[in-house]
Amino acid sequence: MKTPSSFSTISKRLHYGAHLRPVRDWFVLLIIFVLFLLVSLAWNLWLFSQVTQGQQIGTASSTPDTQIPLDSVTTLFDSRAQERAHYQHDYRFVDPSL
Numbered sequence: 001m002k003t004p005s006s007f008s009t010i011s012k013r014l015h016y017g018a019h020l021r022p023v024r025d026w027f028v029l030l031i032i033f034v035l036f037l038l039v040s041l042a043w044n045l046w047l048f049s050q051v052t053q054g055q056q057i058g059t060a061s062s063t064p065d066t067q068i069p070l071d072s073v074t075t076l077f078d079s080r081a082q083e084r085a086h087y088q089h090d091y092r093f094v095d096p097s098l
Helices: 006-012 024-051 063-090
Strands: none
Touching: none
């Protein structure tokens, strides 16, 4: 099976052979890191521009669906606030160590 000449050239360059070349390996790692950094930067800039323009990110949910859980959370916090007021003013605790 014959390999294309460009593939054999690349494989010869990447092949270690008799001598190790750690500088080349570090340069490859550095290039990969810089590429990932640039992709991340581009993604974050695009995302930032979408948010600053007021566009929604992700799927939109309708308002009535989200209102029901919010009402239950509000009632839960109200009941906790009432119970806290009972602990501060109505309930009396005696310290048994006295």
